[in-house]
Amino acid sequence: MPEPYAKPHLSYERQVGKLIERGLHVPDVAAAAELLRHIGYYRLTGYLHSFRPIDEAGPDGHDQRLNSYVEGSTFEQVVALWRFDRGLRLLLLDGLEQFEMSLRTSLAYRAGMIDPFIHHRPELLAQAFVDGSPSPYDEWLEKYEKRLRESKNEAFVKWFEHKYESRLPIWTAIEILEFGQAVRLIHGLPTDLRRQIAGDFGLARPRAFESWINSLNGVRNFCAHHARLWNRTLITIASRPREGEIPRLDHLADLDGVARVKVYAPIAFLVWCLDRTPWGADWKRELIRHLRTFPDLPQGSLANAGFPEEWESLELWAQ
Template sequence: MKKSHQAPVDVNEQIENLISLDLEIEDKDYAKSVLNRVSYYRIVKAYSITLKENGKYIDGTTFENIVDLYLFDMELRHILFSLIEHIEVHLRAVITNYFSLKYGNFGYKDLSNYKKKNFQKSTIKELEREIKRNKKSPFIHNFENNYEGGEIPFYAAIEVASFGTLSKMYKNMENEDKKEIAKEFEVDYIYLESWIENLSYVRNICAHYGRLYGAKLTKTPKLYKEYLNQGISNNTIFASIINLKILAEDDYYDKFHSDLLEIINKYPSAELNHLGFIRNWQSII
């Protein structure tokens, strides 16, 4: 039998419910202030997952522990988003330069340039919707109003494409084309297409305030055998970070790494195994 929905309760009742579940709340005014700014579902439901046993909070768990996990996750999302953005911008440039030179400004519309024609029809429709949504963007407005036919060349279209659409386009390119693009990142295209798909997924979690801490990713990247042999799970954020290190330019990754260590030290209650970190993680990333 399906459960019935719980009736809405006010913040005071939320706090009393947490206390009844053995969560330690010394400062109720502080807890009330937090729950008035961040919804109970977003902070308590999401970040209590690793703090409970048999429906009750583990002995000694405090409201501040939950807040710390929420803040840790928020700051991790911010620095991950920034590093993924760097990779995404780089990838757009490489794909644009290669594909446009080989197939021309409008070759991206030619289904014969891709492996799966029906799949590409769907991807091109996605891209057309994104172009339409961004018709006021300088990238699009200029060509629609100032060029004969108003067609959008690939180098402009790619700038309004979502990372997900970009990932689908790359994955469906001919292997020869994927190999040439992957050379820029010094990786095999089989790995690169997997990593792009994963990073697009992680980027969307970050952009929409989703939870990374304790999450198991559904879009998983391939890992080099040396990492799999160490017991690293590819459905964790740690796996994504390993691949980001390989893809990113040193200056960008070093900044991320420094910020990551700062966040880890700032929130010692965050248990890194819930992100897939293994014992010797510092020697890997």
């Protein structure tokens, strides 16, 4: 049965003291306290999980970690790991922005060929998207109208509404949609349109492509909220490509159950997608350069993020 929470508030200095009591080497207490002031105790200690020794005699029969740190663990090591993860998030946000712009453009281009106002014509959308009361489309449209009201002072919206007695066409509306709304609209398109959009990214199966979009959207949210990526178990897991469907991603089938739910798989898919763009090679080069800077730690490696042992030797990562 859960117990009441009774832990007291701790000053930054006492938070450092708690780390020291658990076996972390902290050579400069004042400097460590100042870092905690700007990073936060719980954010930083999330990176310390793998520094805790495993108690193989856990009461529930599963391996559990002790509330102490393995001998030789230092404050500098955990800060280096945090800095590495922060750099990874920034690089992924850059790559995800490029992917998102390509996806938005594909959605507007393909859907606009059917009807410039397809997002206002439920009869042109997938039946499952418009069925029900309220339907998924009703909920989508409500959020879209809210975004439109919030964007009324955008220059392009004001200009359009001044010049035309019309709703925004899809290629204009796409600019005010949140990424999640754009993804939801893709799910609501007819299968032929979804297949065309997936084809723009080299996939024949729209459902598989959309599972990757959902996975990337989850990673994007973690990055945008400055959450830890290294050693994180993801919530939204994409379906693995079929053998030969994307040859450079065939190695994802070899990932074990733990690695499959880490961040490597969506990173690999993003690398593959951006390799097809004019700027993808430069971005991949920067990503590889950063991955090579992973700190030398007694506990933890890129494997904790799902990376295969010889990841750089894979065809996907060739430069």
